[in-house]
Amino acid sequence: MSLARTFHRTPTIDALRAQVATIEQNAVGGRKIISLGLSALDAALPEGGLVLGGVHEATGSAAGCFVGMVATQLEGPVLWCVDVDARTKLFGPGLVSFGLHPVRVIVAHCRGRTDLLWAMEEGLRTSALMAVIGEPLGIVDLIASRRLQLAAEAGETLGIVLNVEKEVRFAPSALESRWRIDSEPAVDLVCPRWRVVLERCRGGVHEPYWIVERDETKGHFAVVTAFGD
């Protein structure tokens, strides 16, 4: 399963990583992390889970699936920032079947990217929130991503940027990690499948990917197959 993890790990590299981490003044283990609920995915991350005081980006046609995975692991309120110009809107009953009860979700309708990024930043600084999800239209550039990352570190809140832009793959970013999630043909309609790729991650391994399935009747995720690079 954790084939990917052992791939590039040598004591020298680990020592260097620790050194870099001390320079960055957030030593590994000093930050709170949450599990993704899937040990294979957790193992691919350098800290054994998603860093709580950090912003993660999910791209691809099924980026929203990432929220579903995280939502099962989190309790407490969530701020979801959407653009008023977006073509779709969140649907309450859908949130229920997604595993994120609408009572936990504060939806902020923002006019334009500037307002949306500002709202995300404000949310990330609020430690009363567990997570902040944002769906900006267009790419989050280096400066914006750095600001979000700093805000998340200040509030120890988990940030998730959902982005469906195709060019996002090559955009520079200061976010913790970037995932690409696309649909995969499922066996059963109520067990949709996705291909989850960890495109980049600070101090992580190179592009491992998995096929993940969600059993809607039970509401949990499972890894069907895992692949290394």
Add this chain to the structure above:
Amino acid sequence: MKRRVISLWLPRLATNRLRNRKQSAALQSGQAPLRRGYEDQSPLIVVTETGGRFLVVALNYEAEKAGLIVGMTLPDARAVFPAVTVAFADPTADAALLDRLVAWCGRYTPWAAAEGGDGIFLDVTGCAHLFGGEAAMCADLMARLENFGYVTRTALADTPGAAWALSHFGKSGTVVSSGEMGDTLSCLPVAALRLDPGTVSDLAQVGVRTIGALHNMSRASLAARFGDVVGQRLDQAFGHIREPISPRTPVVQFRARLAFAEPIALITDIERGVQHLLDDLCRKLIEAGQGGRQLLLILYRVDGEVFKTVVGAARPTCDPTRLARLFSGRLCGFEPAFGVDVMTLTASVTEPMTPVTPAMRHILPPNQAICSDGLAPLIDCLGNRLGFDQVVRLTAIESHLPERMVKATSALDDTAIFAWPLSPSRPLRLLGWPERIEAILPEQDPQASPLSFQWRRTDHEIRLSEGPERIAPEWWVEGDPTRTWDYWRVEDTMGRQFWICRHGLLRPGESPEWFMHGLFV
């Protein structure tokens, strides 16, 4: 505390307005401004048309000196002084100007109201010490208005009636000490009691010319002859019956004020001033056990401009730092120009600081109740920029139609019911509006789910499908109740899942339409 009232009279409001407008137009077009006292001093009259005649309704000092009077016709006025400048009356502009001036008077007292078409009453009870005494306050008021280009007459007395009488018929700037109105009023003419001209001339016919003479007459005979109004005006002037002043804005209980000896023009200084005001106001709120829901900040610029900004809070609050954050973004649009010399902060809406209805908490699913107290600052912050109706939580409505079953409620409304019905699997996102798709149906069974469909110019071949789930329209809402909605959850060859629906039935004479309604991730 004894009531003290200033009556401010602007006897030449209309002509002052016209000349001031001309002055500022000259300034804007880059001409050399005329120095105060050297303005255009030609006679100016304002006329209005009544019954086919043009009558003079207002005139400036120079016109009066040239022998013109209010009430004469335009040809008469032109005959007396042919070179007179004539303007048409604009009562709306005059009223708007008076309204602006009443707002400006907020720098002296929150309790100011317009009186007639050209006067303002200011209830200055307990305010005078802020301006160095009553006489100094009157002088300051007059000096500032004269500097703006208005002719003013003021008087300060115990009652609005007495102040009005003195401002119109006494010496301008008179300050009558508390309780000593009698002598001053006695020698004024009866017209100073705000009586109509008919009554004044009737009184003159019986030899009553001064208020003193009127005061000595028996009330019964006065009432028999002139009705109640004369006695009532007399009592109002002497303070025997109370005459209320209706303030322009509701008078609030919680207010803080800051004045500067020298105007301040730096935004950072103004922000510090706001912080000072907030500390002051919050202390008052805490003492009263109240929290502010809406705060109004007013900045009075030295040039007479008034800048107002309002912030709202989702929960009553009296935390100065939190409120200061809400104000910080608001001052960006403010142009200090020559500076601000007075600023006031009022809590226009307050509520008692009580804990949030804990009784309602049990309605929420136990582990999912959100701790809204900790979130209130965030909601305020977001709400003030995005609008409080844009920061919401989704609640269920008893309806089966997907478009109608979700309602947005205030994010902090813990009393809202979040009990969602356990419905079959639903998409995470709905399209803002169902989009028409082209569906290809299997030939042998046209009632089944389509084989493929085209949406946004892309073909999707269906691998898996589940349905139909029929959602009947609500007959009590408008629309065609006979056309049903049948929903399918489908997955295409790429694994993408969609929520598509068929509107209407496949039967002779009817062709159903297909729509894309939602996406599952």
